Amino acid sequence: MNTYNWYSTLIKPTWAPPAFLFGPVWSVLYLLIAISFGFVFYKVWQGELPKIVLLPFVLNLIFNFAF
Secondary structure, eight states, rough: OOOHHHHHSSSSOTTTGGGGGGHHHHHHHHHHHHHHHHHHHOOOOOOTSSSGHHHHHHHHHHHHHHH
């Protein structure tokens, strides 16, 4: 089954963004996640933040790779 054709037949709400925005938006989101992970990792490495702060970022990274 072609998922693009399936998705295009769904009745979507009026506020649903167009399909062509999906790729660019997720690219920007992943870039922001990477920058924030790097910033937090650096702050933990410098001892300015406790190590427990890094846990959600590491879990996010693991779950994204698993997905």
